[in-house]
Amino acid sequence: MSKKPKTSHTPRKRFGQNFLQDDGVIARIADAVHPLPGEHLVEIGPGQGALTKALISPDLRLDVIELDRDLVSGLLAAFSIFPHFKLHSADALDFDFAALAADGVPLRVVGNLPYNISTPLIFRLLEFAPHIQDMHFMLQREVVNRLAAQPGTKHWGRLGIMAQYHCEVEHLFDVPPEAFFPPPRVQSAIVRLTPHAGSPWPACDTRALRQVVQSAFAQRRKTLRNNLKGILDDAALESLGLDPGARAETLSLEDFIALANHLSRGTD
Structure with missing residues (x-):
């Protein structure tokens, strides 16, 4: 009780x-x-x-x-x-x-x-x-x-x-x-x-990371290709060793940071 x-x-x-x-x-x-x-x-x-x-x-x-x-x-x-x-x-x-x-x-x-x-x-x-x-x-x-x-x-x-x-x-x-x-x-x-006392990923653009993660999980059952359309294309994903047909939940934190860094470099 x-x-x-x-x-x-x-x-x-x-x-x-x-x-x-x-x-x-x-x-x-x-x-x-x-x-x-x-x-x-x-x-x-x-x-x-x-x-x-x-x-x-x-x-x-x-x-x-x-x-x-x-x-x-x-x-x-x-x-x-x-x-x-x-x-x-x-x-x-x-x-x-x-x-x-x-x-x-x-x-x-x-x-x-x-x-x-x-x-x-x-x-x-x-x-x-x-x-x-x-x-x-x-x-x-x-x-x-x-x-x-x-x-x-x-x-x-x-x-x-x-x-x-x-x-x-x-x-x-x-x-x-x-x-x-x-x-x-x-x-x-x-x-x-x-x-973290010191960021393990100091090169990462936090704003780009938020954007990539939010977009990647916008619809969990859809692929990276669909959810990241207009942000990162298949060539960008493949250049990082990622399958455009994969779902966001299969990616590691390091994968998302790599995507964020790629997006950040592309918009500089």
């Missing part, structure tokens, strides 16, 4: 709220993050503050971003006693994370992300990868499978390719529905994303 919420706040479907209630799971997440004195944490969607409480300390800078204004007063009441705590009543999808890292201290981002915005939010955070030390997220397990996917599998696609281009991806552990209130109808998992 799922636990009842620790406050009178009613979880809202429009915000995708499923509040983490299991103390054992909270402790495992905090242990995985393992914040150290002087670090700068950013928590997205703190909700009722269950994970916030496990992470915060007087010698740690912690910014939290909460969209639901009805939760703001409770969070301020609980955590304003900490000198380096700051709450932003804002939408994480529009938030300028680079502004938080203006002092040069890299961000450590954590959050129990609402499932209805998790994918676009991850794409947005990848844009700020140079300012981020690591990210620990609670996500729908299917999303974690996509992030950690390998070529040739049904989960391999745009999300995994772009995430792995920017970060090392680690599926840490699964979390059952009964750890939340209300319990979601899906399995959840914790993932760690660690941006």
